[in-house]
Amino acid sequence: MTQLLEVDGVSVSFDGFKAINNLSFSIGPAELRAVIGPNGAGKTTFMDIVTGKTKPDSGSVLWGARNRSLLKMSESQIARAGVGRKFQRPTVFEDQSVFDNLLMALKKTRGPLGVLFYRPSSEDAGKVRELAGQIGLAGQIDRLSGELSHGQKQWLEIGMLLAQEPRLMLVDEPAAGMTPAEREHTTDLLKRAAASCAVVVVEHDMDFVRRLGCRVTVLHEGSVLAEGSIDHVTSDPQVIDVYLGR
Ligand SMILES: Nc1ncnc2c1ncn2[C@@H]1O[C@H](COP(=O)(O)OP(=O)(O)OP(=O)(O)O)[C@@H](O)[C@H]1O
Numbered sequence: 001m002t003q004l005l006e007v008d009g010v011s012v013s014f015d016g017f018k019a020i021n022n023l024s025f026s027i028g029p030a031e032l033r034a035v036i037g038p039n040g041a042g043k044t045t046f047m048d049i050v051t052g053k054t055k056p057d058s059g060s061v062l063w064g065a066r067n068r069s070l071l072k073m074s075e076s077q078i079a080r081a082g083v084g085r086k087f088q089r090p091t092v093f094e095d096q097s098v099f100d101n102l103l104m105a106l107k108k109t110r111g112p113l114g115v116l117f118y119r120p121s122s123e124d125a126g127k128v129r130e131l132a133g134q135i136g137l138a139g140q141i142d143r144l145s146g147e148l149s150h151g152q153k154q155w156l157e158i159g160m161l162l163a164q165e166p167r168l169m170l171v172d173e174p175a176a177g178m179t180p181a182e183r184e185h186t187t188d189l190l191k192r193a194a195a196s197c198a199v200v201v202v203e204h205d206m207d208f209v210r211r212l213g214c215r216v217t218v219l220h221e222g223s224v225l226a227e228g229s230i231d232h233v234t235s236d237p238q239v240i241d242v243y244l245g246r
């Protein structure tokens with residue numbers, strides 16, 4: 001299978017400390033992948049590299065069927081090429097409705113001012129309603145985003161990412177601070193999202209990762225320690241050593 005993203009032999013040091021050490025990782029189109037690993041394993045730095053925020057010292061990061069190098073592209077070029085990222089803290093516009101937040105995020109609309117003077121076409125309005133349904137916020141569509149719960153804001157932000165029709169979505173610790181019911185909803189949402197684009201989820205909560213039911217990559221000291229099903233990686237003695245501490 002042709003990969004959507006192929007990271008090969010990537011290393012990056014911060015003040016002499018190797019945060020990413022000869023990392024190789026690939027993901028196929030519309031694949032769901034969980035990335036786990038102890039604190040400081042390099043999970044967030046990996047996302048920083050793919051999105052262009054951090055440039056590695058060596059290695060290659062290739063994208064799409066034409067194997068374009070993401071290392072030669074700026075953060076905004078990478079975003080336009082179809083890599084979306086969700087940060088841990090939601091960044092929704094709190095004084096705007098769920099509808100307007102999603103509308104603003106649609107691929108062709110232009111940001112808050114554009115939306116103020118813009119009457120959505122019925123096609124766009126339809127897309128927004130579909131997205132709201134997809135993230136489980138159909139019933140909240142006219143509410144101000146600032147009134148949503150923490151979990152609902154996270155879903156809205158995932159919806160805003162989906163509105164941009166990414167080909168790859170990187171999601172860092174989406175379930176942090178969520179109630180068990182919210183976590184479950186988030187699992188469903190990410191599984192559904194993976195039907196239309198590749199999704200890489202970093203998460204510490206093992207039950208959450210298990211429910212995703214996808215291939216798992218374990219990072220440790222900036223490299224891949226193990227990869228496979230959750231049962232496979234959690235029974236790997238090296239992984240057990242890392243989690244229990246040697
Ligand atoms: N900009 C930076 N400058 C210096 N050191 C950094 C920088 N970014 C990351 N690091 C270091 O690189 C290592 C990997 O960090 P990273 O944030 O990628 O880990 P992580 O796997 O996301 O951990 P966590 O589970 O705690 O979020 C850590 O030791 C961190 O302190």
Ligand SMILES: [Mg+2]
Pocket residue numbers: 043044045
């Ligand atoms: Mg992190």
